[in-house]
Amino acid sequence: MTEDVLTKGELTRKSIEDTAYRLFLEQGYSATSMRQIAEQAGIALGSIYNHFAGKDEIFQELIIDQHPYLKILPIIQNVPGNSMEEFIRNSAYALEEELGDDPAFIKLIFIEAVEFKGKHFQKLYDTLFPQALPLLQRFTTSESGVREIPLPHLVRAFVGSIMSFYLTQYLMTSPDLPSELREMRLKEYMDIFLHGILEVKE
Numbered sequence: 001m002t003e004d005v006l007t008k009g010e011l012t013r014k015s016i017e018d019t020a021y022r023l024f025l026e027q028g029y030s031a032t033s034m035r036q037i038a039e040q041a042g043i044a045l046g047s048i049y050n051h052f053a054g055k056d057e058i059f060q061e062l063i064i065d066q067h068p069y070l071k072i073l074p075i076i077q078n079v080p081g082n083s084m085e086e087f088i089r090n091s092a093y094a095l096e097e098e099l100g101d102d103p104a105f106i107k108l109i110f111i112e113a114v115e116f117k118g119k120h121f122q123k124l125y126d127t128l129f130p131q132a133l134p135l136l137q138r139f140t141t142s143e144s145g146v147r148e149i150p151l152p153h154l155v156r157a158f159v160g161s162i163m164s165f166y167l168t169q170y171l172m173t174s175p176d177l178p179s180e181l182r183e184m185r186l187k188e189y190m191d192i193f194l195h196g197i198l199e200v201k202e
Contacts (some may be wrong), residue, residue: 092187
């Protein structure tokens, strides 16, 4: 009996999260009400408060469960590469294959940055940094070819570059823009991350 009730509760909670996620992406956080979430999830408004204290708590759950960083990290955790350059290139291929052109991928970033001003980033950091650290620790030896950079800076620069690629890709969809802007691939973007923009002079 208890197991059936728990299962039903978990399904209801998931329905609330899935509905809120869709509504947040479609119309933004501020424009979405608890009443809308309850109605579209098919539950009574009062019942939603049995699972969440309010809309902010729902978003906090979603930002951890659905955040783009959480999509990036599992994809690249098992990417092969004996050098930083090989690892970056293989990561770019894996990410493009898995993520493609997913608008939901960047919309959560807009909501978190614009509507919450990064309020939930501490929780994200606590969740994500321990996962990201081992990815780059293997390239901190003198043989790796990577110059001395504090690991937190390296993680931020690497993941930030990937995010900035998807942000600009999301913004540059107009057919009136030059095709060179619209058709740039993550592989080409990460090549600039690896080698910079300045020509190396002997």
